[in-house]
Amino acid sequence: MKQSVYDLTQQHRSIRQFKDEPLSKETIKKLVQAGQMASTSSYVQAYSIIGISDPEIKEALKEISGQQHVVDNGYLFVFVIDYYRHHLINEATEGNMKPSLESAEGLLVGTIDVALAAENVALTAEDMGYGIVFLGSLRNDVAKVSELLGLPEHVFPLFGMAVGVPSEDEQGSPKQRLPFEHVFHENKYQSASTEQLEQIKQYDEDIQAYYEQRTNGQRSESWSAQISKMMGQKTRPDILDRLNEKGFIKR
Structure with missing residues (x-):
């Protein structure tokens, strides 16, 4: 099928x-x-x-x-x-x-x-x-x-x-995207910084684990660190x- x-x-x-x-x-x-x-x-x-x-x-x-x-x-x-x-x-x-x-x-x-x-x-x-x-x-x-x-x-x-x-x-392999709850906002944008930062923190941990597994420990970088470096230039x-x-x- x-x-x-x-x-x-x-x-x-x-x-x-x-x-x-x-x-x-x-x-x-x-x-x-x-x-x-x-x-x-x-x-x-x-x-x-x-x-x-x-x-x-x-x-x-x-x-x-x-x-x-x-x-x-x-x-x-x-x-x-x-x-x-x-x-x-x-x-x-x-x-x-x-x-x-x-x-x-x-x-x-x-x-x-x-x-x-x-x-x-x-x-x-x-x-x-x-x-x-x-x-x-x-x-x-x-x-x-x-x-x-x-x-x-x-x-x-x-x-x-x-x-x-x-x-x-x-x-x-496919890279995990941001959590559904972080990207999807119903009716109004949910801008509470505490909740957003907590979701990002969990996502950072997942991405670090992804890179560590994919590179056999040669790379360990959070999404926040990656984005901060790239967009800071x-x-x-x-x-x-x-x-x-x-x-x-x-x-």
Whole structure:
């Protein structure tokens, strides 16, 4: 019996080691079509998906990312916010879409559209037996990614996704998420700091145990320590400038 979508979601984990088995053109098309059927705000469809098959481009993207699985995978996708087609429509119809294209709301709509399409692609790939990993590391140098992919104004790269057949060496397991009670708030946000901190404390203990078991004691780190370290560093300070250069969030 085919497993349920719920069961599939509970098995998700990032795959970073793939077999050398390229995806077929038919599979690539199905994955993109699955992405296209995701919900889209007001039918705007403010995204595009760029498939990377050129080894030189993959190598250049790997240099930006710093991750070998940008090259070693079955196929590489790059997901972009795309208002270029809307810009062309605006010029052709002498419309008044510029305020929307340059607004913070426009950026949110595009980002949400991309995320929804990408999750459809990811879930479909996993249903087909493939593994995936998202690659936010492509934002390490947005200007270079834009140059490599020939992205015009109103098109902005958000992240990549490597897809492929998981290697036998890939022995990871799903990471436990935050407790249901911590994430789900009914009717009103439950902001009591004492309760929230207690839930986080218990979660930290669970994550420490996960890392210790997975690494045979080589790593013992709580979620709080991991997040504090990561978010305490100023990362990608040029993103706002790059967005502005592409015509985004100017008002």
